[in-house]
Amino acid sequence: MNRKELVDLIYRKKSFLCVGLDSDKSKLPECVLTKEDPVFEFNKAIIDATLPYTVAYKPNLAFYESQGIEGLVSLKKTMDYLHSFDKECFTIADAKRGDIGNTSQQYAKAFLSPESDFGFDSMTIAPYMGEDSVKPFTVYENKWVILLALTSNKGANDFQFTQDNQGTKLFEQVLTKAQEWGTKDNLMFVCGATQAEMFSTIRRIAPDHFLLVPGVGAQGGSLSEVCKYGLTKECGLLVNSSRGIIFADHSADFAKTAAQKAKELQEEMKTYLER
């Protein structure tokens, strides 16, 4: 999906909601556990319920890999299902990969290539290994790198705020340097909602790039704060909620509740888009 298609999708659905399919098997509602592939059945129900309010889905690979090969089969089925809704949603492999050049090429092939088992629109990448670890993810047409800049977790404070001798923080260096490796048409940044006070700085360095924003909901970030500083005239945000939507209700009504939670966020997002 290219930038224009993504922006069109956002204004059509009046939403910039990303639903995180962190479908931890140990937390699935009882009613899906009897199905042949509980993780896939859960995802399918969540997708069906939330699609009207949602522009992106983001399975975090860890929750599939932890189920071994069986988990990857559930992921493939989930992606096949998402592909059946052509242009109705953007897909993100939350994989946080990155390796030396020839190895990153293999990861890009694994997740972004149209011939792969998954064929995601984008994937998250860690910046620590620099240029040759990131650039191989920019070669597929209409596919995106989403580079970690400022993450939503406590450990973000360990290295990401380290200042160089000019006072530039590491996450700011990442935001600046990476713009030599990709453009606003194939590069986004992860910036956590728990760091909302940093969004004006982020927008000074990367005024037009899309930001993928985790941390709203279970992690405590505020949507209104993120929008206040992060929203651009082409939206420029994908705000993720995972546990706050998919695990809001563990009863047989889980999908209905997920739809309600997604709708609440979408309705709030609509007001920001219309300002």
Add this chain to the structure above:
Amino acid sequence: MNRKELVDLIYRKKSFLCVGLDSDKSKLPECVLTKEDPVFEFNKAIIDATLPYTVAYKPNLAFYESQGIEGLVSLKKTMDYLHSFDKECFTIADAKRGDIGNTSQQYAKAFLSPESDFGFDSMTIAPYMGEDSVKPFTVYENKWVILLALTSNKGANDFQFTQDNQGTKLFEQVLTKAQEWGTKDNLMFVCGATQAEMFSTIRRIAPDHFLLVPGVGAQGGSLSEVCKYGLTKECGLLVNSSRGIIFADHSADFAKTAAQKAKELQEEMKTYLER
């Protein structure tokens, strides 16, 4: 495998060689391509040929994931095969993972848990997201985190040498800080052989930790330079070669040549261990 077992293995085989099973399907010798599972058959032949000279095997996940679910099946079979050589080799998932705490737990489960499809002894982790992204990998008994510190690629220069206002480089901060998260019994560091001039600095900060050293061979690093500054009285090194061993020969003699290349490195290593 615990530290004592690893050190014993090294002195028994007089080797600290790690063979990187970066078994790129497009580079396999023709003679294995007709087999039902070419990647596994290739790995099995390489393992059989190199085991006398080798203390560790390191499949890089990218080369398996790029083959989709089929690739993960080949990896599982490879790991099952390696597990049949109990205490004869240490295994490393070169995965470079790392995510927020509850998600890193899932990655740890995927690769390190004895109940997982793979059951590696260790896995490589990226430090960018800090403490809560790393610590979940230290909870399994006799399993290891191998944290990226100074990598062997050109992109290492983009961020890893950034100095804070005390002149401390980012990779040095990682080496220091991570010692609050793990001990020399469950934490190693990745330090590239292409950065051999940095090994005296690395040993000043981490005198006793094992270092996993990629970059000898195809990437141009020198074994003697690495040993000059990196070797400790308990060895403290696992030096990896991938392409230089497994793809040294594309003929039907590939395994024999791999054994020869591994033996050459082991013989050189023996001289350093005996000094």
